[in-house]
Amino acid sequence: MKSHRRELWFDIPTRRAFVNITSQVEETVRQSGVAEGLVLVNAMHITASVFINDDESGLHQDYEDWLERLAPHAPVSQYRHNRTGEDNADAHLKRQIMGREVVVAVTRGRLDLGPWEQIFYGEFDGRRKKRVLVKVIGE
Amino acid sequence: MKSHRRELWFDIPTRRAFVNITSQVEETVRQSGVAEGLVLVNAMHITASVFINDDESGLHQDYEDWLERLAPHAPVSQYRHNRTGEDNADAHLKRQIMGREVVVAVTRGRLDLGPWEQIFYGEFDGRRKKRVLVKVIGE
Amino acid sequence: MKSHRRELWFDIPTRRAFVNITSQVEETVRQSGVAEGLVLVNAMHITASVFINDDESGLHQDYEDWLERLAPHAPVSQYRHNRTGEDNADAHLKRQIMGREVVVAVTRGRLDLGPWEQIFYGEFDGRRKKRVLVKVIGE
Numbered sequence: 001m002k003s004h005r006r007e008l009w010f011d012i013p014t015r016r017a018f019v020n021i022t023s024q025v026e027e028t029v030r031q032s033g034v035a036e037g038l039v040l041v042n043a044m045h046i047t048a049s050v051f052i053n054d055d056e057s058g059l060h061q062d063y064e065d066w067l068e069r070l071a072p073h074a075p076v077s078q079y080r081h082n083r084t085g086e087d088n089a090d091a092h093l094k095r096q097i098m099g100r101e102v103v104v105a106v107t108r109g110r111l112d113l114g115p116w117e118q119i120f121y122g123e124f125d126g127r128r129k130k131r132v133l134v135k136v137i138g139e
Numbered sequence: 140m141k142s143h144r145r146e147l148w149f150d151i152p153t154r155r156a157f158v159n160i161t162s163q164v165e166e167t168v169r170q171s172g173v174a175e176g177l178v179l180v181n182a183m184h185i186t187a188s189v190f191i192n193d194d195e196s197g198l199h200q201d202y203e204d205w206l207e208r209l210a211p212h213a214p215v216s217q218y219r220h221n222r223t224g225e226d227n228a229d230a231h232l233k234r235q236i237m238g239r240e241v242v243v244a245v246t247r248g249r250l251d252l253g254p255w256e257q258i259f260y261g262e263f264d265g266r267r268k269k270r271v272l273v274k275v276i277g278e
Numbered sequence: 279m280k281s282h283r284r285e286l287w288f289d290i291p292t293r294r295a296f297v298n299i300t301s302q303v304e305e306t307v308r309q310s311g312v313a314e315g316l317v318l319v320n321a322m323h324i325t326a327s328v329f330i331n332d333d334e335s336g337l338h339q340d341y342e343d344w345l346e347r348l349a350p351h352a353p354v355s356q357y358r359h360n361r362t363g364e365d366n367a368d369a370h371l372k373r374q375i376m377g378r379e380v381v382v383a384v385t386r387g388r389l390d391l392g393p394w395e396q397i398f399y400g401e402f403d404g405r406r407k408k409r410v411l412v413k414v415i416g417e
Contacts, residue, residue: 001140001279001314001315001416001417003314003315003416003417005383005385005390036140036142036276037140037142037276038177038179038274038276038316040316040381040382040383042381042382042383043392044391044392044393044395045392045393045394045395046330046331046332046392046394046395051235051239052185052239053185053231053234053235054185054220054231056220056223057219058218058219058220058221058222058223058228059218059219059220059228059231061219062218062219062220062228062231062232063231063232063235066210066232070209070348071344079336079337079340080335080336080337080339080340081332081334081336081337081340082336083336084334084336089336089337089340092331092332092337092340092341093340093341093344095331096329096331096341096375096376096377097235097236097375098235099235099238099239099377100329100330100377100380101380101381102239102240103179103181103240103242103381104179104181105144105179105181105272105274107144107274112144112272112274113183114182114183114184114185114270114272115183115184116184116185117183117184117185131392133383133390133392135316135383135385135390137276137314137315137316137415137416138140138142138276139140139142140279175279175281175415176279176281176415177316177318177413177415190374190378191324191378192324192370192373192374193324193359193370195359195362196358197357197358197359197360197361197362197367198357198358198359198367198370200358201357201358201359201367201370201371202370202371202374205349205371209348236374236375237374238374238377238378241378241379242318242320242379242381243318243320244283244318244320244411244413246283246413251283251411251413252322253321253322253323253324253409253411254322254323255323255324256322256323256324276415277279277281277415278279278281
């Protein structure tokens with residue numbers, strides 16, 4: 001069995017953003033030499049997500065509005081977590097909706113994705129360095 | 140290490156539906172010859188889900204009502220994504236709540252599920268052909 | 279390829295609770311002898327979750343309040359599932375938000391977690407025995 005590990009680093013200048021990381025994950029699979037297996041892609045931070053959906057800017061704005069409605073940032077005093085001096089409780093909630101990780105099949109050395117599937121890093125509390133872990137296993 | 144890949148095809152006549160696919164996934168695990176490993180089951184489309192929950196029709200109607208409340212289909216003009224000519228933005232949102240994929244352990248050649256766990260395909264924008272990927276790895 | 283399986287048992291005296299299970303999962307990885315691979319940690323019950331987030335009690339109370347707002351327990355008659363004699367429909371909904379499972383990379387024999395990542399069992403319908411499955415595969 002082969003395995004390969006890579007970290008992707010982000011330093012998003014805004015509080016929230018979605019970044020398409022499909023080509024970086026594809027490249028990592030190629031580096032691994034794995035032909036058949038699985039790749040795990042997960043946020044290493046608990047106010048960020050990795051998820052799969054469409055690379056369409058209107059949809060991303062819809063996600064932004066929708067997540068803000070389900071888990072509003074303000075007033076920050078509505079969350080107990082923010083009494084610790086943080087203002088990011090909403091980011092911990094938004095990340096649960098969008099998810100921590102995706103697992104993607106590797107087939108014949110490539111990401112086995114459907115026609116519109118793209119992998120995204122979802123940032124909900126940016127303006128600092130954060131990481132995504134890519135771990136490939138297989139043969 | 141062994142690996143095995145299968146696509147399940149769906150052509151749901153309605154916009155939304157839940158389909159129990161547990162026996163098809165179990166059959167795929169049997170075909171793989173894997174005794175100990177993992178099976179990934181994921182929607183290959185971004186307006187559909189694979190999830191695990193109860194096979195109880197009242198609960199499925201509760202999911203339908205609840206998802207419609209959290210991410211209403213109408214008015215379709217409320218979503219920027221629908222300005223592209225689509226009317227399925229709500230389906231992209233609903234699918235994030237229900238999830239893209241499940242990973243299930245394979246133990247002694249069988250799906251290692253709890254007593255009530257059943258695997259479902261969740262369709263949120265049907266009336267066309269769509270696929271689920273089943274990938275088994277192990278030994 | 280190596281594999282290792284362990285069940286963690288819970289009997290939570292309240293309806294809802296979050297329990298940090300990181301050290302039990304770490305111990306299971308150690309027992310497995312796997313140096314490089316993946317570990318799947320999933321609730322075996324459909325009214326419970328396994329998720330990764332912060333071990334901060336204020337945040338956990340925020341989750342409790344937020345989930346109750348998104349999927350209220352009462353009135354129990356609002357859910358069709360509860361006509362079967364159950365009163366736990368809300369627990370099936372809450373678990374979809376928080377998720378069934380996490381997959382974590384194993385690197386050099388350890389859980390490959392970010393600095394604040396902790397693994398939790400989320401109970402939404404307790405007061406009876408329930409299980410979490412830990413399955414490690416790798417080499």
